[in-house]
Amino acid sequence: MSANAIALWYLFASVLFILALKGLSHPLTARRGNRFGMIGMAIAIVVTLTITNRVDLALGALAVGGVVGYLVAKRVEMTQMPELVAGMHSLVGLAAVLIAMAVVNNPSAFGIPNPIPTGNRVELFLGTFIGMMTFSGSIIAFGKLAGLGKQFRLFSSAPVVFKGQQMVNLLIAIAMLVFGILFVTAAPGSEWMPFLLMTAIAFVLGILIIIPIGGADMPVVISMLNSYSGWAASGIGFSLNNPLLIVAGSLVGSSGAILSYIMCKAMNRSFFSVILGGFGAAEGAATGTTEQKAVRSGSPDDVAFLLGNAESVIIIPGYGLAVARAQHAVKEMAQKLIAKGVNVRYAIHPVAGRMPGHMNVLLAEAEVPYDQVFEMEDINGDFGTADIAFVLGANDVVNPLAEEKGSPIYGMPILEAHKARTVLVNKRSMASGYAGIDNPLFYMDKTMMVFGDAKKVVEDIVKAIE
Amino acid sequence: MHGVVVDPIITNLTVFVLAIFVGYHVVWTVTPALHTPLMSVTNAISSVIVVGAILASGPGPINQGSMLGALAVALVAINTFGGFLVTERMLEMFKKKEPSKRDTGVKK
Numbered sequence: 001m002s003a004n005a006i007a008l009w010y011l012f013a014s015v016l017f018i019l020a021l022k023g024l025s026h027p028l029t030a031r032r033g034n035r036f037g038m039i040g041m042a043i044a045i046v047v048t049l050t051i052t053n054r055v056d057l058a059l060g061a062l063a064v065g066g067v068v069g070y071l072v073a074k075r076v077e078m079t080q081m082p083e084l085v086a087g088m089h090s091l092v093g094l095a096a097v098l099i100a101m102a103v104v105n106n107p108s109a110f111g112i113p114n115p116i117p118t119g120n121r122v123e124l125f126l127g128t129f130i131g132m133m134t135f136s137g138s139i140i141a142f143g144k145l146a147g148l149g150k151q152f153r154l155f156s157s158a159p160v161v162f163k164g165q166q167m168v169n170l171l172i173a174i175a176m177l178v179f180g181i182l183f184v185t186a187a188p189g190s191e192w193m194p195f196l197l198m199t200a201i202a203f204v205l206g207i208l209i210i211i212p213i214g215g216a217d218m219p220v221v222i223s224m225l226n227s228y229s230g231w232a233a234s235g236i237g238f239s240l241n242n243p244l245l246i247v248a249g250s251l252v253g254s255s256g257a258i259l260s261y262i263m264c265k266a267m268n269r270s271f272f273s274v275i276l277g278g279f280g281a282a283e284g285a286a287t288g289t290t291e292q293k294a295v296r297s298g299s300p301d302d303v304a305f306l307l308g309n310a311e312s313v314i315i316i317p318g319y320g321l322a323v324a325r326a327q328h329a330v331k332e333m334a335q336k337l338i339a340k341g342v343n344v345r346y347a348i349h350p351v352a353g354r355m356p357g358h359m360n361v362l363l364a365e366a367e368v369p370y371d372q373v374f375e376m377e378d379i380n381g382d383f384g385t386a387d388i389a390f391v392l393g394a395n396d397v398v399n400p401l402a403e404e405k406g407s408p409i410y411g412m413p414i415l416e417a418h419k420a421r422t423v424l425v426n427k428r429s430m431a432s433g434y435a436g437i438d439n440p441l442f443y444m445d446k447t448m449m450v451f452g453d454a455k456k457v458v459e460d461i462v463k464a465i466e
Numbered sequence: 467m468h469g470v471v472v473d474p475i476i477t478n479l480t481v482f483v484l485a486i487f488v489g490y491h492v493v494w495t496v497t498p499a500l501h502t503p504l505m506s507v508t509n510a511i512s513s514v515i516v517v518g519a520i521l522a523s524g525p526g527p528i529n530q531g532s533m534l535g536a537l538a539v540a541l542v543a544i545n546t547f548g549g550f551l552v553t554e555r556m557l558e559m560f561k562k563k564e565p566s567k568r569d570t571g572v573k574k
Binding site: 013030074 | 482485489492508517523524525528531534536538541542549552557558559561
């Protein structure tokens with residue numbers, strides 16, 4: 001195949017990738033978009049195979065990776081999606097490093113002159129260190145999300161902080177830069193030493209920048225690593241003069257960056273305060289001042305009675321619901337209510353799950369129709385006219401303190417459950433949420449608490465709705 | 467500029483910057499409900515780096531370079547296949563709703 005033909009095929013694949021993302025603008029077009037993405041990838045792989053001298057290694061490796069990928073995709077639980085995505089980011093990062101090493105080893109295999117020109121070296125440096133930081137950072141994120149903190153302290157979901165941490169990180173980053181420059185300027189034949197040292201330092205730095213970030217900020221971290229993995233692919237695309245890699249990498253990079261921004265906004269945190277970390281460690285001091293307040297609690301039968309007589313109900317699912325695996329029970333409850341003529345909707349806070357859009361997937365898995373599921377901005381105006389807001393396993397995202405100046409969570413966008421005529425809250429106990437702040441919603445006159453495991457409670461409600 | 471060949475780095479940079487703009491605008495149109503599939507599909511798309519890995523594995527003789535390449539192909543192929551398939555699996559869940567949506571509409 002001529003170089004021009006290859007370039008055109010790569011262009012075609014790039015367009016298909018853009019269409020794959022475009023399809024996600026609506027659930028109805030999303031699957032077609034995903035197919036476009038698959039076709040684009042198939043084209044990219046086949047075209048590349050036609051221009052290499054030997055295909056047996058690549059085909060064998062594709063088969064091995066493909067089988068593993070297939071099994072993982074089929075078996076992963078939807079609650080484990082954040083871990084899966086973090087794990088996959090790490091693979092992209094590692095692959096970027098391995099490719100860069102292959103380039104340093106034998107540049108002519110990629111049509112790059114030997115010795116490698118300065119421009120390509122700069123690109124290799126960028127691609128390698130971003131790739132390596134994506135790799136090690138994603139492993140830490142994976143460990144934190146998979147809850148491996150007990151086995152290994154670096155994976156602790158609580159922030160791992162030490163004195164002078166930021167200074168240490170800065171010094172390490174400078175050291176990495178120095179070895180990067182030494183690699184770029186190295187005499188032919190002596191590139192390996194600075195290259196490997198730079199790579200090793202990037203590995204350490206990737207770990208250090210993720211460990212101080214607490215569990216609650218994971219949605220930001222995972223989006224950020226998503227972005228990094230894209231930039232790493234772009235970096236390698238620059239080194240190999242391959243526009244397809246550059247385009248695909250930029251799409252992924254900007255997508256991750258936008259998701260990070262959306263997640264930060266949903267938590268009312270600046271990107272830098274998340275990166276610098278420490279959130280969730282020093283908090284908790286705010287609790288304890290309001291212990292004596294009385295709450296009104298009720299039984300599942302009471303809840304069933306209230307729900308059955310309501311005209312409109314808004315369900316607010318939180319991650320506690322997913323932990324209790326109560327999604328199916330909730331869907332059953334909603335179905336029964338809808339059959340009685342109750343208008344049931346779900347309100348999703350952007351950080352309701354462990355990654356962007358996570359709660360939507362968990363509800364979709366339980367076969368909740370997506371047209372009953374609303375985003376925060378779309379439903380917040382409707383709480384004032386709703387008979388019941390039913391909070392299930394959520395806490396901070398419905399805390400009205402966010403509207404009061406001086407509160408630690410002031411300014412965080414919340415679901416305005418407190419505006420509903422009646423508020424029902426299911427919780428296991430009166431413990432405070434991740435931010436460690438008490439929630440006045442629980443003490444309001446119109447609020448009724450129903451304590452217990454979400455799944456058990458909702459199942460009892462389902463039974464009680466005749 | 468007359469008769470001077472543009473450095474490929476500049477051409478690459480042009481592609482890079484324009485692609486970021488495209489990405490920025492396209493991603494904002496993605497509905498928040500599908501942000502998790504967005505992440506898994508972008509994961510799959512970033513595995514296009516497999517192209518570089520295939521090149522690394524295929525110059526001809528088997529040596530360190532080609533083995534590095536083959537290893538990279540195997541690792542990233544997990545993403546290529548796993549990423550698209552798990553996205554498909556999730557989107558399937560979003561699609562199944564269509565009939566039941568009409569059901570509830572009729573009941574009301």
